[in-house]
Amino acid sequence: MFEMDSRLQQDSLVLGEFPLCRLLLSKDANYPWFILVPKREGVSELFDMSQEDQAQLWKETTGLAEALKGEFAADKMNVATLGNVVSQMHMHVIVRRHGDAAWPAPVWGRVPAVEYGPGQVDAIRQRLRALSLADYQEA
């Protein structure tokens, strides 16, 4: 049975679902920071997944990254699975821009998170909707 890690739940909002992954938004308005969590039990490393799931994770990750790059005018997409703190497999897909709060450093632990203001998360949901991401279901 798939259950989200409590730390992931606390630090993010659920945006919707792909066939394999739940799509989260990190509660940090410094960057458009998305997280894909495969809805599988007991997966920590990429190679813990079946070949089929791996291919699907790659598809969801690169498809999302490409769509976000255009929509959010990224200078660079950061794609990473670390898992040193939360061992449940999750893939970060982060829009980076010249001059963002951590640029050019990685985002983790760099500057304190900034809360989203009223309406900002809804605006992100709407931008995702407009992208018509393949096989994506809004929550």
Place this chain on the structure above:
Amino acid sequence: MFEMDSRLQQDSLVLGEFPLCRLLLSKDANYPWFILVPKREGVSELFDMSQEDQAQLWKETTGLAEALKGEFAADKMNVATLGNVVSQMHMHVIVRRHGDAAWPAPVWGRVPAVEYGPGQVDAIRQRLRALSLADYQEA
């Protein structure tokens, strides 16, 4: 024509070649820190690559990560493509252990790099050789 970014050349050593990627070792003895660089021109984002190259990159990345996890007794593998400083596509595959110099933070910019001592890089080359990685050619 494929040419390695000068910063990558400066900060790493060439270990060998996979069909798609050159395998590098980061000049930082704090962690067994490997980097895969697709031998393609003008690639910055994952989705800049052909579907075939993407599948091969995933294969080389996950195969390497799995082999390293066992050989180097990793507590967690960190797999990431950031590219904020060096825009040429490169995939970090880093062995992380509880109590390493940056644990549990990501490695980038955390602590100063430590130089490898005499023989240490050769020892790593030998450990890779012993792993008999699929389609890997030592440099």
